[in-house]
Structure formats: C-alpha cells, structure tokens
Amino acid sequence: MKLKTKILITCVAYIVIPMILLLGAFFGIARYVGGITPQLRFEFDEMTSDLLIDLLFAVLLILLLTSLLITRWVHASIYKPVSQLNEAMQKIREGDFSYILETNKTGEFGDLYRNYEDMRMRLKETAEEKTRQEDKNRELITNISHDLKTPITAIKGYAEGILDGVAATPEKTEKYVRTIYNKASDMDKLINELTTYSKVQNDRIPYKFMRINVADYFADCIEEIGLELEQKGIEFTYTNTVPAYTQIIADPEQFKKVINNIISNSIKYMDKPQGRIDIQIIDDNDQILIDIADNGRGIPQADLSKVFERFFRTDASRNSAQGGSGIGLSIVKKIVEDHGGYIWASSKEGISTTMHIAFRKYMEL
Ligand SMILES: Nc1ncnc2c1ncn2[C@@H]1O[C@H](COP(=O)(O)OP(=O)(O)OP(=O)(O)O)[C@@H](O)[C@H]1O
Ligand SMILES: [Mg+2]
The missing domain is CATH 3.30.565.10 (Histidine kinase-like ATPase, C-terminal domain)
Structure with a gap:
C-alpha cells in the first residue's frame, strides 16, 4: 500500500472511529435510560435529539479540523521527505549525482538527509575519479602507441633496407641489424615498464626483501x-x-x-x-x-x-x-x-x- 493511501486512511479513520464510538455511546445511554421507565425515555429523547445533532456537528467539525492539521503535518514531515528521498535515490540509480538534499532538520529525517548527502558526495567523487582515470588511461594508450610507433617505423625501415639490398656490405648489414636490435630493446623496455606499472597498480610487485x-x-x-x-x-x-x-x-x-x-x-x-x-x-x-x-x-x-x-x-x-x-x-x-x-x-x-x-x-x- 502506498504511503499516501495509508495517510489518507489514517485521517479518515481519525474522524470515523470517534464518530462511531460517540454515536454508539449515545444510543447505549438512550437504551439504558429507556430500560428504566418509558416516561424517562420520552423526556430523554425530547431533550437529547437536538442536543445530539448539535453535538455531532460540533465534534465532526473539531475532528475534521484536527484531521486536516494532522494530515498537513504528516504530509510535510513524513510524506514529503520520503518522496524527496525517493526521487533522490532514483537519480543516483540513473547515475546522476547532482541532486542535492540540503536540510536543517533534526531527528531521523535530518540524519537520513545528511547520510544521503554523504553517500552522494562519495559516489560523485568515485565517479569523477573513475572518469579521470579513464581519461588518463586513454591518454596513456595514445602515448604508448606514439612511443611504440617510433621504434617500429625504424625497425621496418632497416629491415626493408636489408631486404632491398641497400645494406650491401657486411659492415652496413651489421649496423642495420644492430639498430634493429637496439630498437627492439627500446620496445621491450617500454612494454616491461607497462607490465611493471600494471603490477604496481594492483599491488602485485613480487618483492624479494x-x-x-x-x-x-x-x-x-x-x-x-x-x-x-x-x-x-x-x-x-x-x-x-x-x-x-x-x-x-x-x-x-x-x-x-x-x-x-x-x-x-x-x-x-x-x-x-x-x-x-x-x-x-x-x-x-x-x-x-x-x-x-x-x-x-x-x-x-x-x-x-x-x-x-x-x-x-x-x-x-x-x-x-x-x-x-x-x-x-x-x-x-x-x-x-x-x-x-x-x-x-x-x-x-x-x-x-x-x-x-x-x-x-x-x-x-
Ligand atoms: N631530473 C629531472 N629533470 C627535470 N625534469 C624532471 C626530472 N625528473 C623528472 N622530471 C619531470 O617529471 C616528469 C615525470 O617524470 P616521470 O619519470 O614520472 O615521467 P617521464 O619521464 O615523463 O615518462 P616515463 O618515465 O614514464 O618514460 C617528467 O615528465 C619531467 O617533466
Ligand atoms: Mg621518466
């Protein structure tokens, strides 16, 4: 059952139940009086029928007013914060961490609002950190591609030189092969550094102290x-x-x-x-x-x-x-x-x- 329906039922019950009790009590008294003597009952009926109606109206009015005030109070102090929190949670679920719930309330709802704000700030920071991290990773991949491209281009160039016969003398061939070796070592170092880095990040450096x-x-x-x-x-x-x-x-x-x-x-x-x-x-x-x-x-x-x-x-x-x-x-x-x-x-x-x-x-x- 929805909270709104519950509040409505409570308020209606707040009017109906006292009315029924009042009417019940009244008719109970009338029956009791009628049981004593018929004359007394006649006088009682005469006297009370007008009074009963006035009284019922007065009580109904008081109950209605009280009920309205209580409903307003319950709506403002329970229904509104709950639906606001609900909306805020919905936003969080959708990944929107900008919905601020500010309050100077005390009590349980005050705590709930402050806890929500705490949680929202933390989730926001984590999400921002994640985005920053993703940006940096993207940047790193661009840098690595760039750094790897340099030795690869050189290796390709020197290998082509050997295949095409440009490195005609043994000295030239040796120089070309040595350069290829050096460039491959550069790449190896770069890849090693990255492997170490990913291990460092995950706290997986295998230390031998x-x-x-x-x-x-x-x-x-x-x-x-x-x-x-x-x-x-x-x-x-x-x-x-x-x-x-x-x-x-x-x-x-x-x-x-x-x-x-x-x-x-x-x-x-x-x-x-x-x-x-x-x-x-x-x-x-x-x-x-x-x-x-x-x-x-x-x-x-x-x-x-x-x-x-x-x-x-x-x-x-x-x-x-x-x-x-x-x-x-x-x-x-x-x-x-x-x-x-x-x-x-x-x-x-x-x-x-x-x-x-x-x-x-x-x-x-
Ligand atoms: N001895 C130094 N003299 C001047 N600047 C330095 C020196 N050491 C580090 N830096 C600066 O600090 C930055 C970070 O250094 P770091 O070694 O972390 O990265 P990098 O040398 O740029 O790249 P990588 O080491 O990953 O190949 C460098 O880019 C450079 O700007
Ligand atoms: Mg460095």
Whole structure:
C-alpha cells in the first residue's frame, strides 16, 4: 500500500472511529435510560435529539479540523521527505549525482538527509575519479602507441633496407641489424615498464626483501651506471659517507629500478652541453639519505610534488621531443614507499634537480 493511501486512511479513520464510538455511546445511554421507565425515555429523547445533532456537528467539525492539521503535518514531515528521498535515490540509480538534499532538520529525517548527502558526495567523487582515470588511461594508450610507433617505423625501415639490398656490405648489414636490435630493446623496455606499472597498480610487485650492505650494493650499481654515463659523455661523481657495515632491508632488483628510473630522467631532461650527475649516500642517524642530483633543466617549484603522480609531465616535457608516459616516478615512489622509505624532489629551475630518498637502516636487535 502506498504511503499516501495509508495517510489518507489514517485521517479518515481519525474522524470515523470517534464518530462511531460517540454515536454508539449515545444510543447505549438512550437504551439504558429507556430500560428504566418509558416516561424517562420520552423526556430523554425530547431533550437529547437536538442536543445530539448539535453535538455531532460540533465534534465532526473539531475532528475534521484536527484531521486536516494532522494530515498537513504528516504530509510535510513524513510524506514529503520520503518522496524527496525517493526521487533522490532514483537519480543516483540513473547515475546522476547532482541532486542535492540540503536540510536543517533534526531527528531521523535530518540524519537520513545528511547520510544521503554523504553517500552522494562519495559516489560523485568515485565517479569523477573513475572518469579521470579513464581519461588518463586513454591518454596513456595514445602515448604508448606514439612511443611504440617510433621504434617500429625504424625497425621496418632497416629491415626493408636489408631486404632491398641497400645494406650491401657486411659492415652496413651489421649496423642495420644492430639498430634493429637496439630498437627492439627500446620496445621491450617500454612494454616491461607497462607490465611493471600494471603490477604496481594492483599491488602485485613480487618483492624479494633481503638484508643489503649499502656500500657493496651501491658500488655495484654505480659501476653499471658509470659505464652508461661515460658513453653518453655525462660527468659523474659518487660519494658514500655511511659506515662500511651499514645495512638496509630492500629488494635489490626493485631498488635498482628506482635508481635507473631517476638516472634515466636525469639523462632525458639534461639540457646542458656538459651534463653532470652526482650521487651521494649520506649517513643520517638511524637512516641513510640517497641524493641523486643533475644539472639538467630542473622542475618548476609548483610541479615538485606532482612529478610523482601517475601520468604527470611538466609542460616543458610534454612540449619537448622526448617521449615519456609520466609513469616512471610514480613507479619509483610506489617502490620506495613499499620499502618504508620516503622520496621527494628539490630543484632550481633551469639549473638542477635533486631526488632525495630516505631509507631506514637495518638495526640488529
Ligand atoms: N631530473 C629531472 N629533470 C627535470 N625534469 C624532471 C626530472 N625528473 C623528472 N622530471 C619531470 O617529471 C616528469 C615525470 O617524470 P616521470 O619519470 O614520472 O615521467 P617521464 O619521464 O615523463 O615518462 P616515463 O618515465 O614514464 O618514460 C617528467 O615528465 C619531467 O617533466
Ligand atoms: Mg621518466
């Protein structure tokens, strides 16, 4: 039964039931009086028939007025809020989160309105986040297609060169094959990065944590990095001030990704003729600080914290020829935080950028 019908029945019953009771009581009294003596009954009838009609009208009027007031009150305080809530829920079901229910009511309906508003705001935020995410994913797919197209075009070109006999000498053929190999490696790296990214997003990085000696670990890392930087003509320094026995708990493979991503950014965003990268491992009480500084183009102050967000690239990077999806540092941040560490960036725009990582030392109990 609808709420409106129920309210109507209640109000009609509010008039009819007292009327029936009143009439019943009246006739009951008349019968009782009639039972005593016929004379008394005659006098009673005479006296009461007019009075009865007046009384009935008066009671009916009072009941009608009261009923009207009650109906109005019930309509305003129960029916209206319920139907408003119903309409609001309908909108939510249709995916429209703009229907605001504001109230200064107290009591159950006040709570219900406020709970509805809470729920609506949360659903709205989730829906907006989902749309943002979908937009970013679409953007990422466009970027990836773009990044993958470059090596594929090169591979096709060089393969055609070999097939058409343009690479006539063995040296030329070797150069062409080497280029194809390098381009395929670029693609492989891009795809690997994406796979890692999807794993990072779903919290599925398979960490293998272990105790690592800081000095030994970085000495190995630096050897690899140093070779690559030397080939690229970038000056490189490494200083380590932590005591020789210092250890941290980390996944060596994943941590290498952190260092490599930061270094690859330093290389990618280098705009000086003589590039320079300085790595420092600093002892800081119960933690170690890893500072990786470059003399590249720097990051605007306003973007310093944003560079760790997924898909974020500074305007300068977006407008530059260097490709990138803006996911490298989001992966770095996730890995560092999964290790219980912190990462932040400082920069002087146009002059330098430093990535700082703080890592707790392993303490023997
Ligand atoms: N060393 C740096 N110097 C100047 N800008 C930097 C440096 N490191 C990061 N950035 C800025 O931060 C942005 C985000 O870096 P991130 O590594 O997340 O993405 P990306 O390098 O653009 O793309 P990807 O790493 O996914 O290929 C970069 O686009 C760049 O604008
Ligand atoms: Mg990067």
